[in-house]
Amino acid sequence: MESIKNLQNFELIDRDYVVVTAQNHLLEPIKCGCCLMDYVQGDYQKNLENFDNCMMIYNKKMNHIHIQCGSKFNYSGVNLDYKTQFFKNGDTKLYELRLEHSDTCPNRIYRRICQDQEMPIISTDKNIKLAVCMALFDSERNLLLTRRNSNLRVFPHAWVMPGGHIDLGESLEEGVVRELKEETGIQIDSMTMKNGSMVFFHNTQELQIEPFYAFESVSSFSIDHKNPPKGGHLIVFFRVQLNQKHSEIKLKLQTEEVDGAVWVDKSHIQRFLNKQDGDFQIKGIVPLDSNGRNQSKMFNLSQLFPNYPNQDREGISKAHNMAIKYMLQKQLQQISKL
Ligand SMILES: [Zn+2]
Numbered sequence: 001m002e003s004i005k006n007l008q009n010f011e012l013i014d015r016d017y018v019v020v021t022a023q024n025h026l027l028e029p030i031k032c033g034c035c036l037m038d039y040v041q042g043d044y045q046k047n048l049e050n051f052d053n054c055m056m057i058y059n060k061k062m063n064h065i066h067i068q069c070g071s072k073f074n075y076s077g078v079n080l081d082y083k084t085q086f087f088k089n090g091d092t093k094l095y096e097l098r099l100e101h102s103d104t105c106p107n108r109i110y111r112r113i114c115q116d117q118e119m120p121i122i123s124t125d126k127n128i129k130l131a132v133c134m135a136l137f138d139s140e141r142n143l144l145l146t147r148r149n150s151n152l153r154v155f156p157h158a159w160v161m162p163g164g165h166i167d168l169g170e171s172l173e174e175g176v177v178r179e180l181k182e183e184t185g186i187q188i189d190s191m192t193m194k195n196g197s198m199v200f201f202h203n204t205q206e207l208q209i210e211p212f213y214a215f216e217s218v219s220s221f222s223i224d225h226k227n228p229p230k231g232g233h234l235i236v237f238f239r240v241q242l243n244q245k246h247s248e249i250k251l252k253l254q255t256e257e258v259d260g261a262v263w264v265d266k267s268h269i270q271r272f273l274n275k276q277d278g279d280f281q282i283k284g285i286v287p288l289d290s291n292g293r294n295q296s297k298m299f300n301l302s303q304l305f306p307n308y309p310n311q312d313r314e315g316i317s318k319a320h321n322m323a324i325k326y327m328l329q330k331q332l333q334q335i336s337k338l
């Protein structure tokens with residue numbers, strides 16, 4: 001009887017939404033309002049802010065992602081039909097990356113409010129959505145950042161790396177490549193090999209599309225014990241380096257979503273990370289139309305950094321800021337090991 005109940009749980013889920021499940025919670029998806037870091041650590045007292053070497057298994061046909069940190073996945077109580085479907089050949093891929101959330105995670109703040117007031121923790125009926133982003137570097141290690149259109153409801157004029165939601169049936173890599181093309185016009189081609197794995201190309205160069213970081217992103221404006229945060233995303237960040245200089249890469253910006261773009265020099269990012277004073281001008285572009293006609297424009301580094309929203313009502317989104325910081329720290333560690 002138990003197994004039938006479990007299968008029904010999964011069938012109730014809208015398949016257009018991602019289901020994020022963590023270890024010991026594989027029988028039910030994590031809902032918005034519950035902190036992912038709390039779930040994966042399994043012990044609320046620890047209050048950990050990140051996990052290195054976090055394992056994620058993603059099934060692209062189901063849009064389900066299983067998360068595990070520390071111990072092994074435990075599928076002992078999981079319905080056999082579900083397990084068979086989940087692990088079907090070629091549909092599932094394993095990732096190992098760092099999982100982190102904001103030090104001001106609204107979900108965790110909500111839990112603490114409930115605990116302090118001795119009120120029950122209410123989770124919403126909404127599933128956490130899955131999103132992907134691309135840290136795209138040119139051959140000279142400049143990073144592409146785009147500015148979200150000022151008309152957008154969420155994070156208008158925030159600076160981000162290109163990305164968006166995963167569609168049902170897509171692998172994470174296919175999703176991030178599609179979003180990159182839609183938002184910037186940069187085409188990455190793919191080929192499926194006989195064993196089902198995908199190879200990606202740009203300008204005849206084979207690309208490594210490497211996942212390096214995952215962030216629990218929660219947007220919330222007012223939290224009290226009756227109002228848990230309603231929206232939540234798990235954002236998986238990928239990293240790619242092209243073999244062209246950015247001056248040779250033509251951008252065709254998706255004007256409804258993007259109203260500016262810059263390639264940021266690594267020294268500029270380091271400067272910001274080290275919180276050095278002084279400003280810089282960076283040459284970027286703004287779109288003139290949706291056909292790829294652009295105009296060059298000078299942006300100030302202080303427009304891009306620090307966190308959104310800054311004094312210009314711009315700045316980099318917190319998730320993207322933390323992903324960039326982690327990526328650069330990791331690179332420095334690798335260099336110092338040589
Ligand atoms: Zn959290």
